[in-house]
Amino acid sequence: MDETTDGVTLRRGESVGHVAEIVLDRPEALNALSTAMARRLGAVCAEVAADRSVRAVVLSAAGEKAFCVGADLKERNAMTDAEILEQRPVFRAAFGGVLGLPQPVVAAVHGYALGGGCEFALSCDLIVADETAVFGLPEVGVGLVPGGGGTQLATRRLGPGRAADLVLTGRRLGIDEAEAYGLVDRRVPAGTVREEALAIAGVIAGNSPAAVRAAKRAMRQGDGTGLDAALDIEENAWRTVVTSADRREGIAAFNEKRKPVWPS
Numbered sequence: 001m002d003e004t005t006d007g008v009t010l011r012r013g014e015s016v017g018h019v020a021e022i023v024l025d026r027p028e029a030l031n032a033l034s035t036a037m038a039r040r041l042g043a044v045c046a047e048v049a050a051d052r053s054v055r056a057v058v059l060s061a062a063g064e065k066a067f068c069v070g071a072d073l074k075e076r077n078a079m080t081d082a083e084i085l086e087q088r089p090v091f092r093a094a095f096g097g098v099l100g101l102p103q104p105v106v107a108a109v110h111g112y113a114l115g116g117g118c119e120f121a122l123s124c125d126l127i128v129a130d131e132t133a134v135f136g137l138p139e140v141g142v143g144l145v146p147g148g149g150g151t152q153l154a155t156r157r158l159g160p161g162r163a164a165d166l167v168l169t170g171r172r173l174g175i176d177e178a179e180a181y182g183l184v185d186r187r188v189p190a191g192t193v194r195e196e197a198l199a200i201a202g203v204i205a206g207n208s209p210a211a212v213r214a215a216k217r218a219m220r221q222g223d224g225t226g227l228d229a230a231l232d233i234e235e236n237a238w239r240t241v242v243t244s245a246d247r248r249e250g251i252a253a254f255n256e257k258r259k260p261v262w263p264s
Contacts (some may be wrong), residue, residue, distance in 0.1 A: 027063025029179025
């Protein structure tokens with residue numbers, strides 16, 4: 001059953017078992033992020049993070065034209081400096097909520113993914129985009145710095161030169177260039193991105209929940225650290241699952257030629 005409030009819809013296991021879908025659902029405003037929508041998104045992410053039955057997440061968007069065009073500048077235009085500063089923790093909680101999900105997150109991007117929309121995609125573990133997708137971080141053109149993780153996440157994903165090209169010019173990347181830059185992990189035909197993202201999430205959800213969470217944690221924590229420290233992080237992740245019930249079930253299922261039934 002869909003739960004829609006303040007421009008965010010939460011679906012649990014409707015299409016694929018153990019997969020939650022978080023939908024940016026304000027298509028009349030091209031899914032622009034308002035204060036109410038950001039507050040709701042942060043709360044939804046906290047709810048999903050705490051749900052042990054959810055093994056993978058898809059972040060998708062309603063409407064035909066946009067994944068998300070970033071902050072609602074119409075709302076912001078009517079705000080004082082003090083009100084914008086008061087809004088900041090709400091926005092940080094929304095972006096941090098997506099970035100901090102312990103489950104793997106697959107972005108399903110179509111249409112415009114600009115500003116905060118691009119940052120939401122960058123906050124996910126995998127980005128699936130269809131041929132209508134357009135990415136950009138145009139904040140410097142309106143007197144702002146990307147504030148949803150864009151300067152840091154783009155650098156980590158694309159490297160410093162390509163991140164600088166994206167952030168400092170504010171230009172847009174169509175699907176061909178986004179794919180060549182490494183911004184898009186999988187490219188699909190127009191109109192199929194949600195189904196592909198759900199299929200990928202379904203594959204992830206079929207693996208050991210304990211192992212998947214540990215592997216994601218190791219990759220996130222090891223990013224940007226030296227190799228020796230990163231290998232220690234991997235060692236710790238391995239040790240958290242090697243004596244687990246999931247490991248015993250996984251090896252037993254392999255030897256018995258059946259699908260595992262994960263205890264965790």
